Amino acid sequence: MVNKKYVYLFEEGQTNMKELLGSKGANLAEMANIGLPVPPGIIITTKACKEFYRAGKKFPAGFEEEIYAKIKVLEEKTGKKFGDPENPLLVSVRSGAPVSMPGMMDTVLNLGLNRQTVKGLARSTGSERFALDCYRRFLTMFGDVVLGIDREKFEHILTALKEKRGVSFDHLLTAADWQQVVDAFETLVEQETNQPLPDQPMEQLFRAIYAVFNSWNSDRAIVYRRVNKIPDDLGTAVNIQIMVFGNMGEDCGTGVAFTRNPSTGEKELYGEYLINAQGEDVVAGIRTPLSIGALKDEMPAIYDQFKAACVLLEKHYRNMQDIEFTVERGKLYILQTRTGKRTAQAAVKVAVDMVKEGLITKEEAILRVEPAHLDSILHRRIDPQAKLEVIAKGLPASPGAASGKVIFDADEAEKLGSEGEKVILVRTETTPDDIHGIVAAKGVLTSRGGMTSHAAVVARGMGKPCICGCEALRIDYAAANFTINGLVVKKGDLISIDGATGQVMLGEVPMLDPELSPEFIELLQWADGIRTLGVRANADTPADVLKSRELGAEGVGLCRTEHMFMAQERLPIVQQMILAARPEERQKALDKLLPMQQEDFYGILKAMTGYPVTIRLLDPPLHEFLPDAEELVEEVSRLLYTEGDQEELKKKRDLLKKVRALAEFNPMLGHRGCRLGITFPEVYAMQARAIFQATAQLIQEGYRVIPEVEIPLVGEVNELTVLRDLVTEIAVKVSRETGVKFDYLVGTMIEVPRAALTAEEIAREADFFSFGTNDLTQTTFGFSRDDAEAKFLHAYIDKKILPDNPFAVLDRSGVGKLMQMTVELGRQTKPDLVIGICGEHGGEPDSIEFCHQIGLNYVSCSPYRVPIARLAAAQAKINNEKRGK
């Protein structure tokens, strides 16, 4: 015979029975079983729910008898009785599915009350007001959850009375007032249901159970499950638990506490409580709760009991706990325990401490820290205690926080910066012309542009806070101010920005410096010992390279050469190169750039000596180095119609013509990457020469350097063949000229789908692959990142069309499928092909896990994300081993 048991006492269950007892029920059972003072209760299983549906919404046979029997047990335990006018048994009824469905939970408290028992409760507690308050809460919840009466109708009655009495808070109403409310509620129920309120507690209970089962297939529950991909056939359990009250007098109380400090991770009880209060009073903020330490003086026995419970729970659950408790007439009850939320700092400290206390293993410690949260440790941040007055919000383009004077001009920012002033550069957008201003500023704020705008990319590279696309900002350069919803902020005014949240504040806000605690360093060392995925950094300057080594990078995975072209003193030469009418002119400009690039590469290769450095040849379309066409049109028009300087007019017109000739409809898909290398081989030749001359020089000086020359945007093997030949030719020449032998690799980015689809061919010519997942995501989805983020991606995420922004979290089913294909096809040709990733996903934990799974050799990310990647790589290894992968 099959097991027909539908109802469990708490003491019959345990934590691993979540599927049958629901998540909440299993936890309550677990606590009861380890001897904690949990108010007694019973759990109706999910099996009962499933049979309820199978039978066409009918309780299964034997179910009601079992409930009667179990309620009897509760009555015996408490000495109270359902419907007893003297000492009534009161229970809460709550749904509890195997998977948490927040906001879907239907709850009825104080079930068991009616016109008779409410009097008994008044007598037994000595407070008519308290009893009536309990009853009206029950009426509201039962009316709403079980009888389907709009909750607002109850609220409306209460509000009307409070207005009549001229009071704002419930606790200012008298017992007589509550009696009036209760009467009105009962009348409301009769009117709405055309029958009196069911007043038999057992009937109330069955109807409440029916309502909870029924709620499993409510529209909102179905939608919630569909959206969150929860199976429809799990069913929900129902928890029925004895009510306890913390508001029956001065020997009562309620509180919450963490077993460790959730801000710092220190091992100390941390929390607060209120005497003679209910849980919701702590939240309501009418009275100020006391620190948990004070309980030691006020109720020493309870405090000791609670502390012992905390120790027990932490040991039992092997994690820091967040515990709710209530004291009813001098007796402690533990109502709930759950894993305590904590800051990144605390997470690290708790995890490392627990390893040392022997509570958990190093692997567990590593899994305990959410890598994404480490951002806040790695950047200067706003003091979480500070009260902020946020005046605007933009895109969180580069994490970290900064305060400074508002400055609208890059030159001025540079000047003030060099004088030691703290400056925030505020622009509609930044261009290569503003780089020196960004360098000098503490942070950048723009009103236009997305997460890959110039400002965002440059700031992230420098580890500098940046907010982009702050559209509420109206900048008036002429008046030297900006306006946000009527508020005018002038040049020189102080503001603060938080690049992690996108928030803009007036004035200077208190901040905390980043600190790499000893625990953090230790945790990362453990991670290094476990992970198999390498971690490199995306770094374009020697300073960035040194920073990344300090943070644990094992090489440079992406050194972008275009940022070097954008340096203020070089831009005119770069423009001269682009605008050259004849090859000799172009060569002249290139000859000037050569020593500069050589110096760049010298510095970078030297800073990463002993580790590989991947240098990507010029990638962006050339017109990115030129002025904006619309601005030129404006200048030309001004000069034309104001009869300005005719020579200047001619010059600007000529420039405009060239800018237009270079303009593209879709620059992302245009004349860039290796396409430039093929049409202007002299540019790549110069870069290759600079790399190899720097290499030869370093080797002569005794350094060990291995440059990896990377050809961007290859989609067809012939592109790589041609450019590899070019690079090789120059390497041979430089080696001959300098008499120095050196090693080097030539490889390619995989960043357009065709490269992935033909990876077996491309691998023939490549020493390594590196996934450029930013562009690969753009081309796979057909999304221009800047346009998508500004125009429709938010709607896609809001409407759950996409689970995440695919530019932040790697899209496994599309982009990931191409990556997997690439790895398979590439290694089919070269089994030992080194494959890495250098898109922004390389610093994102979920994406890093995927990279580990498909067998990449390394991830590369911005210097400040290197520690995150180290941790995430270790987690990926541990999780995948658990899954037997």
Added chain:
Amino acid sequence: MVNKKYVYLFEEGQTNMKELLGSKGANLAEMANIGLPVPPGIIITTKACKEFYRAGKKFPAGFEEEIYAKIKVLEEKTGKKFGDPENPLLVSVRSGAPVSMPGMMDTVLNLGLNRQTVKGLARSTGSERFALDCYRRFLTMFGDVVLGIDREKFEHILTALKEKRGVSFDHLLTAADWQQVVDAFETLVEQETNQPLPDQPMEQLFRAIYAVFNSWNSDRAIVYRRVNKIPDDLGTAVNIQIMVFGNMGEDCGTGVAFTRNPSTGEKELYGEYLINAQGEDVVAGIRTPLSIGALKDEMPAIYDQFKAACVLLEKHYRNMQDIEFTVERGKLYILQTRTGKRTAQAAVKVAVDMVKEGLITKEEAILRVEPAHLDSILHRRIDPQAKLEVIAKGLPASPGAASGKVIFDADEAEKLGSEGEKVILVRTETTPDDIHGIVAAKGVLTSRGGMTSHAAVVARGMGKPCICGCEALRIDYAAANFTINGLVVKKGDLISIDGATGQVMLGEVPMLDPELSPEFIELLQWADGIRTLGVRANADTPADVLKSRELGAEGVGLCRTEHMFMAQERLPIVQQMILAARPEERQKALDKLLPMQQEDFYGILKAMTGYPVTIRLLDPPLHEFLPDAEELVEEVSRLLYTEGDQEELKKKRDLLKKVRALAEFNPMLGHRGCRLGITFPEVYAMQARAIFQATAQLIQEGYRVIPEVEIPLVGEVNELTVLRDLVTEIAVKVSRETGVKFDYLVGTMIEVPRAALTAEEIAREADFFSFGTNDLTQTTFGFSRDDAEAKFLHAYIDKKILPDNPFAVLDRSGVGKLMQMTVELGRQTKPDLVIGICGEHGGEPDSIEFCHQIGLNYVSCSPYRVPIARLAAAQAKINNEKRGK
């Protein structure tokens, strides 16, 4: 023992021995064997060449003996002898690989001549001048091919003498002059090689054979093979053939003729000849050849003999032949026969006639016509006889030819067009504002924009000639003229354009009208009986739909709705919709568009009654319907600096602001397609309503219509789910409102890689797939078509980085791989899923073959390419069956 035969007499070979005897040798052997008067000869096999290399460039054992023996046979056949001073044997030595390698062929004529035999030749021909001319030709070729002496050095000697004599043509030199040339040539050879010219014919022969073998691995041959993907180990054969001369007197002659008229396909001999001349004289154009018919009178016996040979060859090769012949002293020799090149018209007629003559099967007839050449039959074209003076060349954006007056303004074009004037609209680029001008014009010429520019797409849709991106054109709208390299063409001047070649001509050029001959129609009917791939048309108007049905379309595969939005009277309403600040305003504009769209769909569905019509909902980014930002900046600046109308200034500024807000960095990858449908569902809702209301109306009127609603740019199944729900909801509503039941399908374009990669999911929600290979090619390569074609694609094709323009010929290894994946994954979910293609590749024969191979249900192309597609689809079927597929 292995077969050691290295040398074949012509009569020992046949046409299917190409691998061993080379292509040329096998054909000569074949002709000899069917009894044609081919000058006797022998073939050295490719096996000999391969052994030559295997042995380190040595002739294999027994080889020389075999040559001696076979030369003996030739001597016996001709009664001439190698080195015989009285009656010397003269031969030609030519290389001949199994695969044709034009321009790689090394040839030595008149081998066997030396100081002694040249005298015998003079005597036997009675012309010293002739004999010396033969000898000097031999010296030049032997010197160049065998001895490696720069051919220019020979030319130089000859040129110097002609200057000295004051003559321009060789035939004006005397025998004494030729003696002088020959002497100088011999001296040159001695100087260059430090030894006298080898004068023994057998030595000459072996050295020539050595040289031909050696040329197989010359640099240019190796490069040619690499580029053309010809295996390096084929080796070359060597053909040694008796010389015949058409220039020995009045009983000699030479000529070429086609067995049928290569222009019209009429069954008649077509060609020309010269008495007393060599082949090269026909080409040189010094004397005017006579029509082949005249030979009947001049040499009736030869003519009859030749005619019989023609009949024999046509029967034997079962195709129209292009035959070279020589008459030496009253004896006819056939020197070469090959398949004759022909116009598309002729190809069709010849193929159909030959079926009727019982020469070939219908399948063969279908394979005989190159579908791509049909373009010229289907459009008005320039008379191939006309002498053209081309003044500029642009991109051939839409085939066909037209003449008309140059007009720069769309309104004026419309006005003149309505008055019956023929007009060519000339613009830098066209915009939606110019549509009425394009409609009225005979053709369009733009100086900017690529193959997918507005002008190109619109013109192709209308089957109207168009040249785009004609960059030499400098248009001055103010002066109402354009300049090409200094030549000024004014408004009203006549020009002609050829949209198939991109050529622009001054004045009116003679043209031929398109004609669908009865043979053409018959051939297409045969094709329809064979093909399994359906053929639909891309058509946006009832007129296009009717045209496409006339040309054999079996449905509309793509009806673009955006062109309807661009009609002049609608654009303001569309702009009103886009610029609407509030939803009600937008709805008002949509309400105005609804009846217009309904009328559009009514007309289109009615015109295609009985066949499916796929209607794509709005696809392009909204800002395509708005004015250009740069132009607005200019206007705003003008109004500002000239203190113009302040109200106008404000209006323009507001508009500019909105245009900027809608502007995108990469519109191709931006806010378009289903992304619009998701963010502005009311637009798609209006379109769906228009489709279904038209459907209901037609069904009430008794028509059979099945609209297929197509959602563009889907990359994720959830996009399709949301929009399919929207469309379904409206279908249900319209059905209820009208009381009419109707069928419809909802499907999607597959045009971004992610759609292909997740096709198994998308198929769940799709009734059909249609490949948008234009966009799929853009995203798979990461090429913006307009930018790529203007900036770098030409370099890619020049440098053979890509074999073809992937926007013209489907890229099988990248885009094709994704398509194959889509078909597999999609039909995994729905085995009967209907899958088509509506990108431009749907009208390109090579791409159509691929579509057949991967199992698509239909291709869809512009109306004028429907016949091409019908034929190509049949060819694909036949060819694949041959390959056992």
